[in-house]
Amino acid sequence: MVLALVEHEAGTPEETSLEMLTLARDVAAGTGSSVETVAFEDGAAGLADDLDAYGVSDHHVVEHDRLGGYAPEAWAESVSQLADELTPDAILAPGSDRGHEVLAHVAARRDLPMAANCTDVTVGEEYELTRLRWGGSLIEEATLGGETKLLTAAEHEVSAEPVAEPTDAEIHRFSPTLDDADFRVTVDRYEESDEEGVPLGEARIVVGGGRGVGGPEDYDQLEELAELLGGTVGASRAAVNEGWRPHSDQVGQTGAKISPKLYIACGISGAVQHMVGCKGADNILAVNTDPEAAIIQKAEYAVIGDLHEVVPALNEAIRNAKS
Amino acid sequence: METLACLKRVPDTGAKIVLTDDNQEIDTSNLGFTMSPHEECAVEEAIQVAEDTDGAATALTLGTEESTEQLRTALAMRAADAVLLETDGDEWGPSETAGAIADYVAGREEGFDLLLFGNESADAANHQVGIRVANELGLPCVTGIKTLEVDGDTVVAKREVSGGEEVYELPTPAVVGVKEGLNEPRYPSMRSKMQARKQTIEQHGVEKSGVDDLQKVRLEAPEESEGAAEILGEGPEAADEIVALLGEELEVL
Numbered sequence: 001m002v003l004a005l006v007e008h009e010a011g012t013p014e015e016t017s018l019e020m021l022t023l024a025r026d027v028a029a030g031t032g033s034s035v036e037t038v039a040f041e042d043g044a045a046g047l048a049d050d051l052d053a054y055g056v057s058d059h060h061v062v063e064h065d066r067l068g069g070y071a072p073e074a075w076a077e078s079v080s081q082l083a084d085e086l087t088p089d090a091i092l093a094p095g096s097d098r099g100h101e102v103l104a105h106v107a108a109r110r111d112l113p114m115a116a117n118c119t120d121v122t123v124g125e126e127y128e129l130t131r132l133r134w135g136g137s138l139i140e141e142a143t144l145g146g147e148t149k150l151l152t153a154a155e156h157e158v159s160a161e162p163v164a165e166p167t168d169a170e171i172h173r174f175s176p177t178l179d180d181a182d183f184r185v186t187v188d189r190y191e192e193s194d195e196e197g198v199p200l201g202e203a204r205i206v207v208g209g210g211r212g213v214g215g216p217e218d219y220d221q222l223e224e225l226a227e228l229l230g231g232t233v234g235a236s237r238a239a240v241n242e243g244w245r246p247h248s249d250q251v252g253q254t255g256a257k258i259s260p261k262l263y264i265a266c267g268i269s270g271a272v273q274h275m276v277g278c279k280g281a282d283n284i285l286a287v288n289t290d291p292e293a294a295i296i297q298k299a300e301y302a303v304i305g306d307l308h309e310v311v312p313a314l315n316e317a318i319r320n321a322k323s
Numbered sequence: 324m325e326t327l328a329c330l331k332r333v334p335d336t337g338a339k340i341v342l343t344d345d346n347q348e349i350d351t352s353n354l355g356f357t358m359s360p361h362e363e364c365a366v367e368e369a370i371q372v373a374e375d376t377d378g379a380a381t382a383l384t385l386g387t388e389e390s391t392e393q394l395r396t397a398l399a400m401r402a403a404d405a406v407l408l409e410t411d412g413d414e415w416g417p418s419e420t421a422g423a424i425a426d427y428v429a430g431r432e433e434g435f436d437l438l439l440f441g442n443e444s445a446d447a448a449n450h451q452v453g454i455r456v457a458n459e460l461g462l463p464c465v466t467g468i469k470t471l472e473v474d475g476d477t478v479v480a481k482r483e484v485s486g487g488e489e490v491y492e493l494p495t496p497a498v499v500g501v502k503e504g505l506n507e508p509r510y511p512s513m514r515s516k517m518q519a520r521k522q523t524i525e526q527h528g529v530e531k532s533g534v535d536d537l538q539k540v541r542l543e544a545p546e547e548s549e550g551a552a553e554i555l556g557e558g559p560e561a562a563d564e565i566v567a568l569l570g571e572e573l574e575v576l
Binding site: 141184322 | 340360417451458466469490540543554557558559566575
């Protein structure tokens with residue numbers, strides 16, 4: 001049996017958790033067993049319907065007086081106690097901040113190895129797996145041992161695919177035994193961002209600017225384009241290092257991973273460290289003066305030209321089209 | 324406050340990563356080395372916190388003698404001390420690495436109040452060394468942090484989530500995994516680089532206690548997407564073509 005930690009927003013599963021469940025199903029098929037899920041927080045029981053579409057046989061809802069919000073150690077201890085009961089072959093989590101954090105705590109508690117950001121798994125005595133290194137710029141083939149195999153699924157790598165015949169997951173309540181030490185670290189409070197607009201990671205359209213933008217002022221044109229399209233502005237690491245944009249705008253290996261419907265990359269050369277941040281985009285439109293730039297090889301569409309001329313002309317054309 | 328920043332020496336890769344013929348590692352014959360970006364921020368933060376609290380910052384790495392290059396960078400940034408847990412050149416997995424770091428910290432005469440790690444290393448990206456160290460030392464730990472403040476004996480750490488930030492408050496001593504964007508790492512002056520060259524680096528030989536159960540088999544460069552982009556046009560005249568693409572084909576207008 002494979003146990004999978006599902007993240008959700010008030011009862012709606014995160015897309016990355018559905019991707020992870022798709023990978024978990026492969027692992028379960030390899031072990032000749034089923035996928036069972038575990039979830040925390042309000043709305044966890046309500047997930048079952050969505051999980052049926054992903055072939056989940058049993059859904060475990062963790063309940064405890066002190067488990068309100070997120071608490072990494074309490075979550076890890078709960079998953080670990082549930083694993084004592086269920087003795088799964090493998091435990092999977094999404095390759096998110098929480099997924100990595102909880103599973104790494106489980107690994108440390110159970111003295112087991114853990115493989116992060118996996119994209120493919122072949123089950124055997126040891127698991128043969130493919131995982132991402134360098135933020136996805138390199139792929140590693142590795143073997144994973146341990147009595148229980150612990151792995152996270154890389155985000156936006158395996159596409160979430162429902163099963164042909166949905167299951168009817170049985171819901172179980174699980175009450176872990178937790179003590180004060182498990183609650184040393186909890187989310188104390190939530191602070192809303194005062195930044196306007198859609199966060200990069202969720203934006204449907206992202207307009208990215210790189211070194212070719214040339215300075216902070218010239219992002220105005222990109223801002224305008226983003227606004228016309230209902231999107232958000234992003235930047236390459238080069239532009240952030242120049243101080244033209246804040247780090248929160250950075251797309252790439254050490255910045256945001258985006259998955260918009262369209263990414264318009266302006267004056268961005270397309271270094272591999274940048275591309276791993278935007279490979280989740282359905283379509284890339286590159287605007288670049290250099291027809292030999294790497295981004296032209298990696299984009300679906302391109303315009304060869306100076307963004308300082310192309311983007312204002314495009315803004316004008318969109319305004320005309322809209323009116 | 325006594326602070327520790329753990330870092331890793333990694334190849335300073337260019338726009339394209341080239342592998343050795345045996346697919347075991349990155350071909351570094353034409354590359355320099357650096358510390359992972361997240362860890363550069365960990366070092367900067369360790370120094371800033373120490374400066375603000377009349378403490379001292381220590382930079383630590385596990386690796387070969389060559390890793391002293393990155394420790395000297397940390398010293399040039401004004402870390403007070405540097406520690407090398409010296410290996411014989413074998414690749415160390417995350418459990419083994421965490422074990423050696425925890426052993427060093429536990430055995431040290433003076434403890435650390437704040438232990439900083441990069442959220443994940445640039446090269447292996449195992450996402451777990453800091454958490455394993457915290458568990459071995461019995462310390463509270465939070466990762467994925469991009470804002471950090473120290474308020475007396477409390478570490479206030481913030482993690483970016485959809486639409487805002489989650490705020491954590493940890494009692495010290497604590498372990499924090501940080502991400503790039505936490506601060507702007509300083510560029511050491513030539514003078515401090517010269518001084519760093521003369522500083523003594525504390526060195527301890529370490530040996531693996533077992534076999535890591537996560538074993539690299541080989542590395543591969545990801546497949547490049549085939550073919551080039553469809554060229555919509557050149558210069559500002561292409562605007563109408565783009566509008567047609569946005570409106571009709573992609574339906575985003």
